[in-house]
Amino acid sequence: MLNNATLFDPLRGLCPAPFFDASQFGLDGFVAGRFCAPVDEIKKDLYCCLPCPLTDYLYPQSFNTSYRVAEGLNVASLTCLLVLLISFIVLPAEKTRRHYLSYCLVIAAMFMALGFVIPFGSKPEQCFDEITPNDMYTSTTCALSGAFLISGGLSMAVWIFIRALSMHLQICWDVTPGKKFFYLAQGLGWSVAATFFTITITITGVSFRFGDVCHVNAEHSMEDFWGPLLAIAGAAMLIQVATFVYCIKVYLQNMFSDDKTETQSSAGLPSYTTSLRNRSARAVYRRVTKVLWLQWRGITIVVCILVDVIFFSVVFIWLNSVTSHATEKVDELMPFLICLIGNPTLPDACFKAGQALAVDQSTVTAILMMLSIAGLQVFFLLGRWSMVTGWLEFFRGKFSKNREFVSLDARRPTEDVRVYEMKNFEPQSPPSAHTTAGIASFTIPDFRSDTPDFFGKEIQREYKSPTLSFSTPRPRSRSANVDWDPRSSHARGGLGFHPPEYDTKI
Secondary structure, eight states: OTGGGBOOOTTTTTSBTTOEEGGGGTSOSOOTTOOEEEOTTTSTTOEEEOOSOGGGGTSOHHHHHHHHHHHHHHHHHHHHHHHHHHHHHHSOHHHHOOOHHHHHHHHHHHHHHHHHHHHHHHOOOOBSSSSOBOBTTTOHHHHHHHHHHHHHHHHHHHHHHHHHHHHHHHHHSOOOOOHHHHHHHHHHHHHHHHHHHHHIIIIIOEEEEETTEEEEOSTTHIIIIIHHHHHHHHHHHHHHHHHHHHHHHHHHHHHHHTOOEEEEOTTSOEEEEOOHHHHHHHHHHHHHHHHHHHHHHHHHHHHHHHHHHHHHHHHHHHHHHHHHTTTTOHHHHHHHHHHHHHOSSOGGGGHHHHHHHSOOHHHHHHHHHHHHSHHHHHHHHHOOHHHHHHHHHHHHHHHOSOOOOOOHHHHOTTSOGGGOOOOSOOOSSOOOEEEETTEEEEOOOOOOTTSOOSSSTTTOOOOOOOTTOOOOOOOOOSSSOOOOOTTSTTTTTOSSOOOGGGOOOO
16 A cells, blocks of 8 residues: 555655655654654665654644744733833832742743744744754754743743742741842752753754744653653642641641630639640641731742643653654554555645644643743732832823922921031020910021021921810919919929829820
């Protein structure tokens, strides 16, 4: 059957349509990105390869539309993340609640989005020849998109792990990470991601495998990329699960500690006593509840990104396993190959058989969409409504026409008057005091015109007697020769003592 479908094309050689003979291109069949298999039934050492791009023979044209939609979503994600990063830098901290873990996660998500945005704008050529896709050495777009995709995936996994560890320390151990944790996180976080990125990009490499974005090649990918990525994501998942288990344990302890033991007191009245252990359980519950309320955004981000990373990794590891061992099990591929030979120009009838061997279209589309909305998830969970009001205040302050300079000290003249230095002034007359209807006022000296009047109307406020107070201000004596008052402290021989019924202190 294979011989009957052979087309006499110089490039195809002895391979049946739509396959090509690898030897016609001067290279053997073991080239990264190719899908080739030995066909000894036709000729010994003959390798027949599927045309490039491979996705045209596995998925319908709607797959390309889905890929473009995913790239468009990444453009929106990158825009939102850029706005979020600028907000962290420009706006005050009380508006953004920024944190270094949020900075690092946003930068990692931007790397991931750039891996899809770059090919979205350049629309690169996927194929180097009829059977060989372009790779990082033949296409600059491939090198950039693959590098950003690898660095973004590794960085997001690392910073999700550090974020999960930070929340675990706060919730389970009541330890607030400080400067040591900050420096350790920055050093290990970026160095681990950079190390595995360098190993992956130099040893494994990237090429066009699905769509316009370059992905990691199958050879050595498990040791260099997928293994470390899954190890970091798995450690973060274990820490997060341990945190959830601890929260459930605290909730159950608090629920059972609410029961109080009724005892009989010596007076014959019932009394309720609570053990120290129960009180401690409720205290821990209140603390954990407060921390969870403050950290719910971070917990949600960790869960969402972990689901994306693990699902993406598992699917591609399985796909690499299928493509790597395809040449060893050609018999399993025969229904799909025979279908392609029978329909060389219309492979639509073979899509079902091909996706049964590889990854079906719905799973690939789900992966693309999950990776595309990862940046949007970070934006909506780390963004706050206070940022919108912060930007409104920022632009109102920059471009408002009615901007009047007001000294900060002038707004608070009553905080501490003693800090002001009144120099070069000559009082015209000494201050005199008088009382008018219970309102104490003073005649302020006429200072020089360049001396500010710190005792203006804001200082002179009308006295308001408290609601439950029965005392009122007493006027000062106008003359030293005052009449003797039996209620005065001098008549009683005291030194300023007033009985409670005559006390005038406010």
